[in-house]
Amino acid sequence: MTTNTLVTLHDVRVLRLASDGPSLDGESAALDLIGDAMGQDAELVAVPVERVADEFFRLRSGVAGAVMQKFVNYRVRLAVVGDVSWHVTESTALRDFVHETNQGSQVWILADFDELEAKLRLHN
Template identity: 70%
Template sequence: MTTNTVVTLHGTRVLRCAPDGPPLDGESAALDLIGDAYGQDAQLVEVPVARIAEDFFRLRSGVAGAVVQKFANYRVRLAVVGDMAAHIDASDALRDFVREADQGDQLWFLTDSDALAERLAR
């Protein structure tokens, strides 16, 4: 298993999660990542799409809301990075959720790590 790493992008410490770690599938997994971020003094957690549980993309499940709320409560930002086109194309509600999230500063859905660096440069 590859380990998570910490990088600094435009003055922001980012916990970059390995693609083969445990899935982000609820509050407990969110708290684990938040704890890792606190331990590494990171302000943002970058999670690859491969680590996002399928239920996260089904908004009715409540997983996305619970995860995002935990990150917001602990004031740690979350970036989901990778190709989410199939999920977004399959759900108007998810498409709207992603669009709204990307307008804010707490949660972003981005295509890759370079897009995250560009977003942080703004």
């Protein structure tokens, strides 16, 4: 298993998760990641899309809302990083959700780490 890494991007401490490991599949997994982030004084958790459960992208499941709410409540930012185009093409609601989410500064769903770095440059 590859290890998670702590990096600083534009003065933001980012816990960058390895592509393998437990799936982000609900509130319990979110709390585990938040605890890891807080333990390392990270302000943002960058989760590769490979680690995100498919249910997260099915908005009716409620997983995305529950996960995001935990991150907001604990004031730890979340970035889901990777290609979500397949999910977005399957759901207009998800496409709109991703667009709206990316307008804020707390939770982002981004194509790659370069886009994350660009977001942090603008929102810090």
